[in-house]
Amino acid sequence: MLNIVIVLAICTAPLAALYWRHYRTHIACRRYCKSNANLEGKTAIITGASSGIGKATALDLARRGAQVILGCCDLQQAQDAAEEIKVRTGNSKVVVRHLDLASLQSVREFARKTIESEERLDILVNNAGVPDVGNENLFTKDNFHLVFGINYFGHFLLTNLLLDLLKKSAPSRVITVASIAHSWETVPLDLTREDLSYKAGDTTVDVGRRPGASQDRARVLYPHLRTYGQSKLAGILFSRELARRLESTGVTSVTVHPGFVNTPIWQYFKCNLSMAVLYYTMWPIMWFLMIDEEAGAQTTLHCALDETVAKLPGRFFANCAVAQTSELARDDEQAQRLWDISCQATGIEERSN
Secondary structure, three states: OHHHHHHHHHHHHHHHHHHHHHHHHHHOOOOOOOOOOOOOOOEEEEEOOOOHHHHHHHHHHHHOOOEEEEEEOOHHHHHHHHHHHHHHHOOOOEEEEEOOOOOHHHHHHHHHHHHHHOOOOOEEEEOOOOOOOOOOOOEOOOOOEHHHHHHHHHHHHHHHHOHHHHHHOOOEEEEEEOOHHHHHOOOOOOOOOOOOOOOOOOOOOOHHHOOOOOOOHHHOOOOOOOOHHHHHHHHHHHHHHHHHHOOOOOEEEEEEEOOOEOOHHHHHHHOOHHHHHHHHHHHHHHHHHOEOHHHHOHHHHHHHHOHHHHHOOOOEEEOOEEEOOOOHHHOHHHHHHHHHHHHHHHOOOOOOO
């Protein structure tokens, strides 16, 4: 028996050491937003706020007295989240508004209703996102790859449509949730609008999973913009260019990496049998490696509330501090080109901000 214990100890010691190192580096050292800001009279919009980091962010802002608008696709889930936030904070100013980032028309309708109903917008959090897993051969109604369309094009259009309201409410903030995953990309974004040689995968598009999704693969626009890493790289480039254009307006644009967070986004890994087996096999291990949703929201909150962030437009934050991005994410020429094609893709007129 003693020999078995010794063998187990020898086998598990390296794993324990690795976990302790991870815990000290990524979990124990997590910073929390220290701002005591009161947000009475302020308005915030958070996309994808029905669960995960977005919901945790909404909860904190509502607790500070802000009117919080949850921009969500699943209205029932969003209503449930809103009711929970109201009960936990005592703040009745939590509003649910339909927003499907896979439809540019839905984005325009959301922005129109917001402009008509709101006198100000102090904080815009571009939080919603989907992973590659389970979405590889799905497309938006506007014929973009679903992941890139939701994670990037939808937020680009939304932000631009709300810019006048943000500038009217200055000082205000635009926080785009990016990821360290942007560093996975090793070549510049291919911004080709149409590629006749491009062929989408053979998987049939499941329109039922995304109402209004396109099945017209022959007309896939920007076919080389498709992955999660690309969408997060694009988000950082967009934020940098937006910050440049908004200089001296009082609107601060930044991006954040929330960390390795335990959120519902991991549920996408149960998209088929093989991935589900992998999910349930790895989940106990991953659970030990991840931070919770409250911790994952802290960098977003820091960027939304801390006064020092206004002096750092266009920067990338992780763990409530400025962090380094990849070299590709600092390419200002590509950021300008991406802005131009994004205007074309979303149908908004180029203008001087």
